[in-house]
Amino acid sequence: MKYCRCVQYRSSIRVCEAQKKILRALGLRKLGKSKMLPICPSVLGMVHKVKHLVRMELC
Template structure:
């Protein structure tokens, strides 16, 4: 499977608990923090839910 790099670009302040939990589950939590993960359907679904807070790059 391909790998993707997820970078948080916006704050989770004033966001729902669900979105904050998704950001934490992706291994993020601070602006400009990045994580390289395998692009599984579960990860892609989580990214879709917080796409307004993160930037995604294919590796």
């Protein structure tokens, strides 16, 4: 299974509650934190919804 590294690089202070919940579901809680996530349609959909807050790097 392929993985990607998601890094939160922007704050979630002025975003709607749904996007905050998506960040928590991805395991990102603070700026600069990263998480290794499997590449699957559900994860890619969540990353797409918060693409202005996170960076995705393929591993």
